[in-house]
Amino acid sequence: MSLNNLMLNVEGLIKEFGNFRALDGADISVKEGKILGLAGPNGSGKTTFINVVSGVYKPNGGKIFFNGKSIYKLEPHKIVHLGLNRTFQVPKPLSGLTVEQNVKVAAVYGSKEGNTKDKINSALSSVELDNVKHKEASSLTSAQQKLLGLARALATNPKMLLIDEIAAGLNQHELKRIADMLIKLNKFGITMIVVEHLMSFLDILTDDVVVMNAGVNLFRGSIKEASMNEKVVEVFLGR
Amino acid sequence: MLKKRIGSFGIILIIALIFIFLPFVYNNQSFLFNMMLYIALAEGLNIIYGFTGYLPFGYVGFFGAGAYSASLAILFLHFPPLLSIFIGGMGALLVGVVLMPLLKLSGAYFAIANLAASQALYYIVANPNLESITHGPYGISLASVYNPHASYYTMLAVLVLSMIIVLFIRTSNFGLSLLAIKEDRITASLAGVNVAKARAIAWGLSAFIAGLSGASFAWYVSVFYPGTVFSLNISVIVIVFALFGGIGTIAGPLVGSLILYSFYNFIGISTPQYFQLLYGILIIVLVLFLPDGITSILQKRKIYVP
Numbered sequence: 060m061s062l063n064n065l066m067l068n069v070e071g072l073i074k075e076f077g078n079f080r081a082l083d084g085a086d087i088s089v090k091e092g093k094i095l096g097l098a099g100p101n102g103s104g105k106t107t108f109i110n111v112v113s114g115v116y117k118p119n120g121g122k123i124f125f126n127g128k129s130i131y132k133l134e135p136h137k138i139v140h141l142g143l144n145r146t147f148q149v150p151k152p153l154s155g156l157t158v159e160q161n162v163k164v165a166a167v168y169g170s171k172e173g174n175t176k177d178k179i180n181s182a183l184s185s186v187e188l189d190n191v192k193h194k195e196a197s198s199l200t201s202a203q204q205k206l207l208g209l210a211r212a213l214a215t216n217p218k219m220l221l222i223d224e225i226a227a228g229l230n231q232h233e234l235k236r237i238a239d240m241l242i243k244l245n246k247f248g249i250t251m252i253v254v255e256h257l258m259s260f261l262d263i264l265t266d267d268v269v270v271m272n273a274g275v276n277l278f279r280g281s282i283k284e285a286s287m288n289e290k291v292v293e294v295f296l297g298r
Numbered sequence: 299m300l301k302k303r304i305g306s307f308g309i310i311l312i313i314a315l316i317f318i319f320l321p322f323v324y325n326n327q328s329f330l331f332n333m334m335l336y337i338a339l340a341e342g343l344n345i346i347y348g349f350t351g352y353l354p355f356g357y358v359g360f361f362g363a364g365a366y367s368a369s370l371a372i373l374f375l376h377f378p379p380l381l382s383i384f385i386g387g388m389g390a391l392l393v394g395v396v397l398m399p400l401l402k403l404s405g406a407y408f409a410i411a412n413l414a415a416s417q418a419l420y421y422i423v424a425n426p427n428l429e430s431i432t433h434g435p436y437g438i439s440l441a442s443v444y445n446p447h448a449s450y451y452t453m454l455a456v457l458v459l460s461m462i463i464v465l466f467i468r469t470s471n472f473g474l475s476l477l478a479i480k481e482d483r484i485t486a487s488l489a490g491v492n493v494a495k496a497r498a499i500a501w502g503l504s505a506f507i508a509g510l511s512g513a514s515f516a517w518y519v520s521v522f523y524p525g526t527v528f529s530l531n532i533s534v535i536v537i538v539f540a541l542f543g544g545i546g547t548i549a550g551p552l553v554g555s556l557i558l559y560s561f562y563n564f565i566g567i568s569t570p571q572y573f574q575l576l577y578g579i580l581i582i583v584l585v586l587f588l589p590d591g592i593t594s595i596l597q598k599r600k601i602y603v604p
């Protein structure tokens with residue numbers, strides 16, 4: 060594959076909170092159709108990376124290209140309309156609305172293509188929440204609310220998803236179910252960055268991981284190579 | 299969706315018919331006028347507060363801006379009253395556009411900044427140095443166009459418009475996007491909603507309704523002072539009426555205004571001392587036991603409130 064089918068290309072990304080740099084020049088790229096795993100210790104900047112790329116936080120430097128187009132400092136809804144969406148580590152449902160309404164907003168406003176009803180139904184069935192669609196979002200479990208976040212993102216017809224610790228706190232059986240779900244979505248053509256602490260979860264999804272530390276990408280390669288890399292072992296065990 | 303719309307239209311139609319025919323059998327027209335005024339204002343406030351969660355403590359600023367814009371259009375431009383009422387709505391909308399940056403503030407900061415803005419507007423209008431334009435503290439007289447009947451029915455038209463706007467918002471995708479913003483701005487924007495644009499539209503509509511109401515009021519009373527149309531009491535009353543009924547629906551602000559304004563009119567004017575007490579108790583009871591307003595009793599039973 061050549062360089063010009065990079066779906067997401069981030070170079071030297073910087074994000075400061077006061078005088079603390081949560082991102083200190085991160086370089087991360089993903090090719091179209093692939094799944095990239097993103098790992099790293101607590102506070103290494105994974106969520107901040109997603110927040111900046113999705114437009115939720117404004118960056119302080121660097122470059123962000125999506126499908127060859129700069130999305131640097133673009134507003135979130137515009138980034139969504141270009142086909143890039145994300146989920147939240149701590150779910151942010153529209154609590155007072157029903158599950159169906161949550162997805163409907165995204166189906167109506169997220170993308171002009173496709174029929175609204177179809178988009179709602181297919182998003183809900185992809186994450187297996189169709190049986191609770193009339194429930195209020197606030198009544199779901201945290202794990203279900205994360206899936207609802209994924210359904211909202213799917214209803215916007217994304218080409219790419221940034222997924223933030225969707226499997227945290229799940230048991231082995233649920234983990235497998237979510238992994239299968241993501242693999243299926245990827246087969247349908249959605250490129251992904253999947254942030255996860257659990258290497259065993261990433262291992263099911265992909266053989267291409269980036270390890271971040273202190274706001275920069277430290278390593279890229281397979282999970283097996285990562286486990287043998289001195290610097291990676293140090294940041295994970297040295298804490 | 300269609301059924302809900304038809305049902306809500308029914309309510310609007312009934313309210314319109316009541317206010318069209320009531321003056322023929324009930325001669326306290328000023329009570330009826332004020333009732334329509336408060337319902338319209340409560341519905342207008344509902345647009346921004348009920349659907350986006352911004353509490354506009356300075357809502358009266360739009361009311362006063364509407365009253366003054368319309369009056370100046372009548373006095374200086376010699377526009378006919380109806381056109382001037384529209385100018386009143388546009389004047390308030392203009393104030394809304396100027397105040398739009400306030401929407402970047404959240405919660406109490408927004409409420410306080412909006413309150414301050416409305417009072418700033420009041421002091422500008424009432425400033426004796428502007429006497430040649432606004433008549434400063436000496437107030438406005440529209441005696442030349444005084445027409446209680448025409449202004450009564452104009453107010454009715456504004457009332458119907460306010461309810462139709464809320465009906466549209468309540469039953470449209472646009473309304474759903476506003477509710478999404480109210481729940482979580484970031485989630486709404488990641489659902490593809492242009493948050494700044496949607497809330498600006500709601501803000502503008504809300505201001506426009508208050509402006510039309512203020513303009514109709516100016517025409518109806520035809521003599522008023524800056525303190526009359528910029529009185530903070532108006533903001534407070536309208537907020538209480540809307541909350542009492544329940545925000546986010548058409549029925550809530552309507553029911554709240556109908557009950558509380560009648561209550562005020564029949565008890566408050568004859569025995570104000572008891573009224574203040576009862577009013578206070580009522581509000582405390584409401585906040586404690588029915589924070590979402592009286593229509594929430596139905597909503598909790600899963601009954602759709604239009």
Ligand SMILES: Nc1ncnc2c1ncn2[C@@H]1O[C@H](COP(=O)(O)OP(=O)(O)OP(=O)(O)O)[C@@H](O)[C@H]1O
Binds near residue numbers: 101104107148
């Ligand atoms: N809004 C914020 N304001 C101030 N500091 C922040 C903010 N968001 C993140 N940080 C800081 O930036 C650093 C990176 O945080 P981030 O949430 O990106 O880490 P992470 O890699 O996602 O960690 P985890 O694995 O725990 O989710 C942390 O030190 C965090 O405290």
Ligand SMILES: [Mg+2]
Binds near residue numbers: 105106107148223
């Ligand atoms: Mg994180």
